[in-house]
Amino acid sequence: MASLSLQHITKKYPNGFEAVKDFNLEIADKEFIIFVGPSGCGKSTTLRMIAGLEEISGGTLKIGDKVVNDVEPKDRDIAMVFQNYALYPHMTVYDNMAFGLKLRKVPKDQIDKMVKEAAKILDLEKLLDRKPKALSGGQRQRVAMGRAIVREPKVFLMDEPLSNLDAKLRVQMRTEISKLHERLGATIIYVTHDQTEAMTLGTRIVVMKDGVVQQVDTPKNLYDNP
Ligand code: ADP
Numbered sequence: 001m002a003s004l005s006l007q008h009i010t011k012k013y014p015n016g017f018e019a020v021k022d023f024n025l026e027i028a029d030k031e032f033i034i035f036v037g038p039s040g041c042g043k044s045t046t047l048r049m050i051a052g053l054e055e056i057s058g059g060t061l062k063i064g065d066k067v068v069n070d071v072e073p074k075d076r077d078i079a080m081v082f083q084n085y086a087l088y089p090h091m092t093v094y095d096n097m098a099f100g101l102k103l104r105k106v107p108k109d110q111i112d113k114m115v116k117e118a119a120k121i122l123d124l125e126k127l128l129d130r131k132p133k134a135l136s137g138g139q140r141q142r143v144a145m146g147r148a149i150v151r152e153p154k155v156f157l158m159d160e161p162l163s164n165l166d167a168k169l170r171v172q173m174r175t176e177i178s179k180l181h182e183r184l185g186a187t188i189i190y191v192t193h194d195q196t197e198a199m200t201l202g203t204r205i206v207v208m209k210d211g212v213v214q215q216v217d218t219p220k221n222l223y224d225n226p
């Protein structure tokens with residue numbers, strides 16, 4: 001069960017700025033939700049609150065039936081993929097993917113199995129011994145995804161994961177993310193500026209402006225009635 005419920009979620013930063021105002025959204029299990037809107041409208045802040053990286057100022061956040069407002073990030077069953085990959089430069093691809101599992105004290109043979117399975121899904125099997133600097137942009141992005149999927153989270157948060165890639169790779173990775181969504185059966189929330197990504201990947205699109213949700217609809221309805 002990885003439905004999410006955001007009820008009257010607000011974020012007020014310590015300087016008094018209200019970045020998210022009364023955000024309401026019910027997300028069904030296995031949905032692919034897209035957040036769009038101008039820079040500074042509160043997309044990342046919302047994502048970080050869901051991940052537990054930013055405190056929620058008001059409202060209720062549920063994952064499944066459980067209120068998680070005060071639950072530690074590591075106990076939320078959520079993985080986040082960032083725009084800048086944030087790989088550990090001194091570690092191999094294998095160790096980058098294994099790192100989070102080691103921290104969680106997962107037994108070594110199980111880590112090995114999970115990393116190799118993720119490597120297979122993401123076509124990284126031949127690159128496990130390489131360091132990030134010896135990888136292309138697309139390969140690095142796949143490692144970042146791999147690091148997220150080895151944890152088998154029920155919810156994936158992706159903050160413009162493809163924005164640093166060139167156009168050709170972006171198209172390729174878009175297809176891979178779509179396949180990954182089907183294969184993992186996970187719920188995904190995905191921030192993008194790219195209209196094609198929003199239209200092709202999303203089951204629903206959330207349009208934000210100035211911290212407020214303006215519109216929530218399917219790609220088809222948004223496209224037909226912009
Ligand atoms: P988006 O992801 O849509 O570009 P963000 O969620 O990053 O927007 O930011 C929303 C607003 O909150 C912006 O106006 C930003 O300047 C502001 N903001 C972000 N982080 C902080 C912070 N730590 N303190 C104060 N304001 C912040």
Ligand code: ADP
Nearest residue numbers: 092093094095102108109111112127128129130
């Ligand atoms: P540690 O450094 O934590 O002791 P090891 O490097 O000894 O871990 O590796 C532990 C397990 O991970 C081994 O069983 C090995 O099969 C697997 N492993 C480590 N690096 C790779 C790699 N590059 N490719 C495939 N498997 C690897």
